Amino acid sequence: xVFGFKHRGGAHTSGDTMVWLPQKxxxxxxxxVYVDRLPGVIPVSNTKAWLASFAVIEQLNPKLIxxxxxxxxxxxxxxxxxxxxxxxxxxxxxxDVPDLVVMPMSELERRFAELPRDRRLVLxxxxxxxxxxxxxxxxxxxxxxxVNMEGGLLKWARKGLPVRGDVAQANA
Numbered sequence: 657x658v659f660g661f662k663h664r665g666g667a668h669t670s671g672d673t674m675v676w677l678p679q680k681x682x683x684x685x686x687x688x689v690y691v692d693r694l695p696g697v698i699p700v701s702n703t704k705a706w707l708a709s710f711a712v713i714e715q716l717n718p719k720l721i722x723x724x725x726x727x728x729x730x731x732x733x734x735x736x737x738x739x740x741x742x743x744x745x746x747x748x749x750x751x752d753v754p755d756l757v758v759m760p761m762s763e764l765e766r767r768f769a770e771l772p773r774d775r776r777l778v779l780x781x782x783x784x785x786x787x788x789x790x791x792x793x794x795x796x797x798x799x800x801x802x803v804n805m806e807g808g809l810l811k812w813a814r815k816g817l818p819v820r821g822d823v824a825q826a827n828a
Contacts (some may be wrong), residue, residue: 674709676716683718730803731755735776740764740790741809745782749809752818761786764793773799780805780812 675684713721731737737753739746742760759767761781771777777799779787784806791804805812813819 674712676718681717681719683713683716683721685713685721730776730778733776735778735803736772737805738771738777738779738787738790739781740779740787741781749813749819749821751780751809751812752820761790764790768794768797771799773801776801776803778803778805780808782808783810784808 677683731753737751737756739751739756739758740761742762743758746758746760757771759771771794777794779790779794779802781787781790784804785808787808788804791802794802807814809819
């Protein structure tokens, strides 16, 4: 499969890059295109780069655009966020979302049956490494609607999504 990277300068952030699959006519837009809201403007955002990125999208004329912020979309559609960080980590920087289950990795093997099987679960830790292990564990236990939040709390906060506390304290 052939794919291309399209970078027209930082729009939302300096590293914004789109991935183009010409054979499928599909564009993975990353943070250039959002779901259900206007793009976030933060100090490093660049309006001219956004316009250049939109011009590239128009030129490519994709059949399908896969936008960024998929985790946020899943949560908005009713997925349950499952935080597998240990309790002291959570106390320092908790997620600020209404529907969350705290199930530290040290308790997961004993408590996993408390998690619903009929609802999508988004597992998260600080960076995505532990939650990936938890995702595989739940899949092994027969859960079919589980996904890992790649990049974890750190990526979530970098994107300006809601947390309480200072993210610099996350791995303190």
